[in-house]
Amino acid sequence: MLPGQLTPEQFAGYPPGARRIAAAHIELLRKLPLGFVPLLLREVVTYDWNFPAERREVDSQFTYLESLSAPALEQIMAGFAGLTLSPRLANLDWAGAPAVFSEELSAHLWSTRQIDAFRAAAKQLVDRVHAASPPEPLPARRLAMVVVGRGVTENTQPLFQKLRPHGTYYADLRAPDGVRLLLGAVAARARKHPIPFAHWYIDGAAGEKPPDPAVTCISYGALEPVRAAVLGKLRAMIVAGKGPEALRTALAGMKPADLGLASEGDAEIIDRFRVRILTEGSGAQIFSTTFVQWTARELLRRAQPLTVLARFAPRQSERSMYEMIADGGKSAAFDPAGSLIDADMGAWYTWLNHRRLPEAEQSAFLAWFEGHGSAIAIGPAVEPNREHRGPADMAQVLAALA
Amino acid sequence: MSLKDAPNGLQEAAGLAGRSRRDFLRAATGASVGRTLFPLAPGTARGAARKTKTVVVTFGGGARDQETFMPEGHANIPHLLHELIPRSTFFTQVVNRGILGHYVANASLATGAYETFNNFASVPPPTPTVFEYFRKDLNRPAADVWVVAPSAGFQRIGQSSHRRYGAGWGANVVLPKRLLAAALPMGSIAEYERLLHDNYETPLYAPEDAGGDAEVHRIAEMLNLSVSDFVAHAGTLTSPDELSVYIARRLMRQYAPSLIWITLHDIDIAHAGAFSLYVEAIRRCDRLCAELWNTTQTEPEYAGKTMMLILPDFGRDSDEDAGGNGFQHHRTGDALSRTTWMAALGAGIRENIFVDRPAETIDLTPTLGALLGFATPFVRGKPLEELF
Numbered sequence: 187m188l189p190g191q192l193t194p195e196q197f198a199g200y201p202p203g204a205r206r207i208a209a210a211h212i213e214l215l216r217k218l219p220l221g222f223v224p225l226l227l228r229e230v231v232t233y234d235w236n237f238p239a240e241r242r243e244v245d246s247q248f249t250y251l252e253s254l255s256a257p258a259l260e261q262i263m264a265g266f267a268g269l270t271l272s273p274r275l276a277n278l279d280w281a282g283a284p285a286v287f288s289e290e291l292s293a294h295l296w297s298t299r300q301i302d303a304f305r306a307a308a309k310q311l312v313d314r315v316h317a318a319s320p321p322e323p324l325p326a327r328r329l330a331m332v333v334v335g336r337g338v339t340e341n342t343q344p345l346f347q348k349l350r351p352h353g354t355y356y357a358d359l360r361a362p363d364g365v366r367l368l369l370g371a372v373a374a375r376a377r378k379h380p381i382p383f384a385h386w387y388i389d390g391a392a393g394e395k396p397p398d399p400a401v402t403c404i405s406y407g408a409l410e411p412v413r414a415a416v417l418g419k420l421r422a423m424i425v426a427g428k429g430p431e432a433l434r435t436a437l438a439g440m441k442p443a444d445l446g447l448a449s450e451g452d453a454e455i456i457d458r459f460r461v462r463i464l465t466e467g468s469g470a471q472i473f474s475t476t477f478v479q480w481t482a483r484e485l486l487r488r489a490q491p492l493t494v495l496a497r498f499a500p501r502q503s504e505r506s507m508y509e510m511i512a513d514g515g516k517s518a519a520f521d522p523a524g525s526l527i528d529a530d531m532g533a534w535y536t537w538l539n540h541r542r543l544p545e546a547e548q549s550a551f552l553a554w555f556e557g558h559g560s561a562i563a564i565g566p567a568v569e570p571n572r573e574h575r576g577p578a579d580m581a582q583v584l585a586a587l588a
Numbered sequence: 589m590s591l592k593d594a595p596n597g598l599q600e601a602a603g604l605a606g607r608s609r610r611d612f613l614r615a616a617t618g619a620s621v622g623r624t625l626f627p628l629a630p631g632t633a634r635g636a637a638r639k640t641k642t643v644v645v646t647f648g649g650g651a652r653d654q655e656t657f658m659p660e661g662h663a664n665i666p667h668l669l670h671e672l673i674p675r676s677t678f679f680t681q682v683v684n685r686g687i688l689g690h691y692v693a694n695a696s697l698a699t700g701a702y703e704t705f706n707n708f709a710s711v712p713p714p715t716p717t718v719f720e721y722f723r724k725d726l727n728r729p730a731a732d733v734w735v736v737a738p739s740a741g742f743q744r745i746g747q748s749s750h751r752r753y754g755a756g757w758g759a760n761v762v763l764p765k766r767l768l769a770a771a772l773p774m775g776s777i778a779e780y781e782r783l784l785h786d787n788y789e790t791p792l793y794a795p796e797d798a799g800g801d802a803e804v805h806r807i808a809e810m811l812n813l814s815v816s817d818f819v820a821h822a823g824t825l826t827s828p829d830e831l832s833v834y835i836a837r838r839l840m841r842q843y844a845p846s847l848i849w850i851t852l853h854d855i856d857i858a859h860a861g862a863f864s865l866y867v868e869a870i871r872r873c874d875r876l877c878a879e880l881w882n883t884t885q886t887e888p889e890y891a892g893k894t895m896m897l898i899l900p901d902f903g904r905d906s907d908e909d910a911g912g913n914g915f916q917h918h919r920t921g922d923a924l925s926r927t928t929w930m931a932a933l934g935a936g937i938r939e940n941i942f943v944d945r946p947a948e949t950i951d952l953t954p955t956l957g958a959l960l961g962f963a964t965p966f967v968r969g970k971p972l973e974e975l976f
């Protein structure tokens with residue numbers, strides 16, 4: 187089937203919000219090339235469980251494309267229209283199951299060496315959409331805070347090496363109650379800017395008590411039953427002799443209800459997010475350090491929050507990983523020293539992802555080695571590539587980032 | 589796949605990556621800057637080729653510049669930097685323009701053509717492999733060519749489906765993990781799980797049950813492995829790559845193959861997202877390369893007549909590409925994920941030479957053909973003339 191033959195009935199399997207959006211824009215969808223329209227539908231089909239920032243992205247793509255004259259639309263779609271697709275792809279149920287098509291398209295573009303052409307076309311489109319619909323100004327600067335090193339008694343490795351050129355390094359930060367102060371800062375921001383899905387606390391262990399009802403918490407410890415359910419389903423498939431592709435498909439199809447989560451409304455959006463972390467994030471089911479880094483990455487990319495506090499915890503050792511695979515992990519040993527190295531890299535990645543969001547030049551970032559008195563602060567009012575000599579306290583550092 | 593994948597200019601970024609790598613290597617290894625190359629006439633190396641032994645080491649799980657040749661990665665590759673590269677002709681930019689999956693990429697290295705089959709399918713490469721070219725053209729026996737492969741998915745890498753080659757001309761492929769699984773007594777699999785983990789592409793992927801597999805038993809017999817010795821030795825090893833190197837060294841002693849191809853894979857633990865484990869695997873890989881090199885210098889059948897080639901199959905995603913997640917995967921196809929390097933050292937290879945022009949991973953097999961004197965009629969790559 188080609189896009190020109192689309193009918194509203196083909197969206198019958200979509201959730202209500204997605205069905206409404208697709209039907210409202212069917213005239214446009216019919217004009218788009220096959221190399222593009224399922225990718226747009228892939229973003230539409232999850233509309234009901236998307237964060238507001240993601241819905242705005244979808245809306246602005248429609249608004250932009252519908253604003254174009256026929257020749258301008260043809261021009262921006264030329265890169266996609268020029269892709270050589272196979273009859274097999276055209277015969278897939280790309281309207282009903284756009285995610286499946288998207289995976290197949292990706293494999294096809296790789297094997298026919300068209301992936302670079304696709305990426306160039308996608309980049310051009312995304313840039314144009316963003317230029318045509320600048321984001322609303324933020325009510326406050328974004329703040330991301332990363333806490334590393336829980337459980338580490340001794341460390342001789344220099345930390346935050348990649349981040350140091352961008353901010354001020356504190357070698358003597360005295361913060362015995364630093365975690366409480368950071369949680370308090372998240373709560374204060376959540377109360378001051380009560381926006382849904384804007385303030386988050388991620389923890390690699392069980393986590394502290396949520397500092398405020400307006401802060402969304404997501405912790406490795408609290409998701410233990412969900413992780414166990416995901417791993418149990420995977421293990422059963424492996425025993426049945428399924429290969430990596432079948433496993434990936436099964437993971438992609440898992441829903442909160444399959445894993446013992448049942449919720450509605452905003453809570454369902456958060457549960458869907460949790461499930462995607464554990465089903466799409468390679469290694470997030472196994473290592474708590476990967477879980478924290480990947481959650482922060484997906485949160486920043488998808489929800490574009492105002493505030494994130496991400497606190498790493500020791501992950502299980504590599505040996506424990508194998509034992510877990512073999513027997514379900516009856517005895518876990520932890521690797522705090524390795525976890526510190528993971529978390530140091532995780533802090534760098536969190537900053538890179540933070541920097542990709544709108545108003546990045548105004549955003550503030552803190553990475554802190556808890557219990558060991560070193561930290562790096564990056565923000566518009568903080569001097570880059572500098573070391574703060576002498577003692578400092580957490581309130582002082584937070585004030586410099588405010 | 590997402591619309592937000594941000595492409596880089598491949599050529600441009602590959603050039604940048606190559607330059608910074610080269611400059612750093614010169615500083616670190618003391619090679620003279622601007623040393624001129626005087627390529628010898630093709631064929632001068634061939635006189636001795638028929639007696640030459642060749643060891644190819646691929647990293648089936650690429651490593652990035654940052655963790656290897658850039659200053660911050662210096663500490664991870666002491667053996668390569670100080671022992672092997674100073675003895676090498678070193679290609680600073682080797683680009684892989686094919687599919688970035690480990691089986692299909694290693695098969696492409698072996699065929700000298702970018703293969704396009706499904707990375708996860710158990711299929712032979714359609715283009716003839718270097719093993720078939722070598723054996724058929726030089727009339728070598730089966731025991732002269734071996735592949736030590738990291739995972740079950742590589743089982744068919746040794747022999748193509750090409751009608752002019754294929755049947756009877758391939759390499760022996762040994763899968764050390766399957767050998768070990770077959771040798772282990774019932775109920776002890778869990779104890780050896782760290783050596784048996786098949787691949788890192790998915791969070792959980794156990795090795796296939798090797799029971800009843802005639803091929804596994806045939807290989808075990810050829811290797812003359814005593815089950816109890818093998819299992820006891822495996823107990824002292826910490827990783828699958830150590831197991832692979834143990835098997836490779838055993839093969840070298842037993843059959844002294846003229847062509848041995850070993851694919852290391854520990855580095856690919858990066859897919860689990862733990863940076864420390866990825867770096868630890870690079871360090872192990874660096875040490876194992878030196879151990880293999882030392883074996884070629886001390887085994888009487890190899891000493892003084894062995895050429896060794898070391899190259900990753902490709903890189904990993906750059907930190908800068910929003911479509912990826914840095915070191916964890918190789919999904920974006922950005923320039924850094926496609927760009928790697930190759931060290932060639934040993935018999936007939938000039939030492940301490942850096943080659944800055946871009947080469948391709950598919951140049952490996954035609955290069956081996958030209959060096960060793962066999963025809964490679966179906967390759968798409970070109971011989972690397974700096975090695976002649």
Ligand SMILES: [Zn+2]
Pocket residue numbers: 648649650690789856859918
């Ligand atoms: Zn890999």
